[in-house]
Amino acid sequence: MDATSGQAAAGGRVYLDAASSAPLHPVARAALLAGLDDGWSDPARLYTEARRARQLLDAAREAVAAVLGARPDEVSFCASGTQAAHLAVLGGLAGRRRAGDTLVHSAVEHSAVLHAAETHVAAGGRAVPVPVDRAGVADLTAFTAAVHGPGVAVAALMSANHEVGTVQPVAEAVAACADAGLPLYVDAAQSVGRVAVPPGWSLLSASAHKWGGPPGVGVLVIRKGVRWSSPLPADEREQGRVPGFGNLPAVVAAAASLRARAAEMADEAARLGPLVDRIRERVAATVADVEVVGHPTDRLPHLVTFSCLYVDGEALLHALDARGFAVSSGSSCTSSTLTPSHVLEAMGVLSHGNVRVSLHRDTTEDEVERFLATLPGVVDELRRTAGVQGL
Amino acid sequence: MSAPALVLDCLGQRCPLPVIALARRIGEVEPGAIVRVLADDPAARVDIPAWCRMRDQEFLGATEVDGAPAFDVRRRA
Numbered sequence: 390m391d392a393t394s395g396q397a398a399a400g401g402r403v404y405l406d407a408a409s410s411a412p413l414h415p416v417a418r419a420a421l422l423a424g425l426d427d428g429w430s431d432p433a434r435l436y437t438e439a440r441r442a443r444q445l446l447d448a449a450r451e452a453v454a455a456v457l458g459a460r461p462d463e464v465s466f467c468a469s470g471t472q473a474a475h476l477a478v479l480g481g482l483a484g485r486r487r488a489g490d491t492l493v494h495s496a497v498e499h500s501a502v503l504h505a506a507e508t509h510v511a512a513g514g515r516a517v518p519v520p521v522d523r524a525g526v527a528d529l530t531a532f533t534a535a536v537h538g539p540g541v542a543v544a545a546l547m548s549a550n551h552e553v554g555t556v557q558p559v560a561e562a563v564a565a566c567a568d569a570g571l572p573l574y575v576d577a578a579q580s581v582g583r584v585a586v587p588p589g590w591s592l593l594s595a596s597a598h599k600w601g602g603p604p605g606v607g608v609l610v611i612r613k614g615v616r617w618s619s620p621l622p623a624d625e626r627e628q629g630r631v632p633g634f635g636n637l638p639a640v641v642a643a644a645a646s647l648r649a650r651a652a653e654m655a656d657e658a659a660r661l662g663p664l665v666d667r668i669r670e671r672v673a674a675t676v677a678d679v680e681v682v683g684h685p686t687d688r689l690p691h692l693v694t695f696s697c698l699y700v701d702g703e704a705l706l707h708a709l710d711a712r713g714f715a716v717s718s719g720s721s722c723t724s725s726t727l728t729p730s731h732v733l734e735a736m737g738v739l740s741h742g743n744v745r746v747s748l749h750r751d752t753t754e755d756e757v758e759r760f761l762a763t764l765p766g767v768v769d770e771l772r773r774t775a776g777v778q779g780l
Numbered sequence: 781m782s783a784p785a786l787v788l789d790c791l792g793q794r795c796p797l798p799v800i801a802l803a804r805r806i807g808e809v810e811p812g813a814i815v816r817v818l819a820d821d822p823a824a825r826v827d828i829p830a831w832c833r834m835r836d837q838e839f840l841g842a843t844e845v846d847g848a849p850a851f852d853v854r855r856r857a
Contacts, residue, residue, distance in 0.1 A: 698831070698834065721794075729822060737829060741799065
């Protein structure tokens with residue numbers, strides 16, 4: 390290793406894993422500090438300090454509702470995007486148990502949704518996965534047939550995939566679910582603050598740390614008239630949807646940063662989209678035997694994934710980290726369970742040597758160029774070490 | 781289906797090693813012959829078919845040999 394090891398070729402660390410967690414937005418930092426000053430008291434109480442907290446909570450709810458195209462009383466805050474997904478799935482199913490016991494979901498949903506589905510199945514319910522094509526797009530014909538099946542209570546389709554960036558046909562799924570007379574749940578964790586989510590969904594979840602808000606804030610939206618029943622013991626907090634004393638300072642910061650993201654969303658998408666295009670093209674051109682995965686055009690503006698043939702994903706991550714680049718991987722050797730990403734498996738694409746690069750508002754063109762200049766040599770070196778060149 | 785001309789025992793090997801073994805050794809059989817890869821790494825069921833697609837080889841399917849996952853590939857050229 391040379392003197393610049395770990396420093397991204399003398400330019401400092403380069404963080405390219407916004408899809409796992411985005412760096413804190415400056416607006417979030419300022420709002421978090423203000424929230425700590427004024428948002429510590431119990432917003433459910435009736436004295437002056439409580440009213441101040443209540444005003445902060447109401448304003449946060451209104452701001453998030455406005456960005457998501459919902460009414461404030463449809464928005465609840467909870468502990469994480471994962472908890473929001475669990476509540477959306479299990480509460481949506483519980484609320485419609487008279488209609489049936491079946492959950493329809495795409496095969497590439499986030500593990501939070503799949504884990505909720507497993508809980509539902511373990512309790513005697515049914516789950517019907519819908520396949521995706523090689524680009525990761527849910528099969529609309531299969532989805533439509535599945536939602537018209539007997540005893541379907543809820544359908545789930547994510548707005549866009551967290552591992553490969555493919556945008557899902559949410560508008561068409563909305564129409565199919567309306568036709569079948571059942572609610573559509575949209576996990577919008579990777580889209581909120583980055584791209585607009587089509588209207589018409591019944592339940593939605595999102596996660597503040599994905600858009601530059603603080604960790605520990607999930608958003609659950611349940612549209613008026615949608616049947617929902619809490620899978621948890623309920624109290625009076627969050628319209629009876631999320632029990633327990635919430636983290637109001639973090640909620641204030643989440644809402645303020647979402648409003649800021651919404652204002653800069655179009656400009657950011659226009660800036661990051663071409664950088665992702667550049668990564669897709671350059672990686673394919675400069676790295677031999679690489680498969681760039683995900684839909685080439687219907688995709689998120691900030692996320693790109695590729696797999697390098699014969700390369701160990703964990704070794705690739707460590708080699709990039711040693712050179713100052715933080716990226717993620719869906720390869721089995723990088724997961725605690727040693728199983729390949731269910732997303733890559735459902736798509737039928739190479740799962741080893743996988744790298745996910747995701748950009749954020751602080752990502753610069755120079756950082757992307759340095760990554761692109763470093764990657765081919767790293768892959769080449771790993772292949773040389775493994776003796777797999779020319780295979 | 782005809783019997784495999786070559787069986788690669790990659791049990792206990794982590795991906796990408798089973799795929800590398802397949803790539804290294806498939807040239808040892810005649811075009812049209814079958815290579816069977818025994819591989820219990822869960823990624824093999826994804827990566828062996830994907831390799832066949834990328835290298836224009838014919839993935840015949842997954843089977844089991846003595847309880848272990850096995851993947852059959854027919855050499856095209």
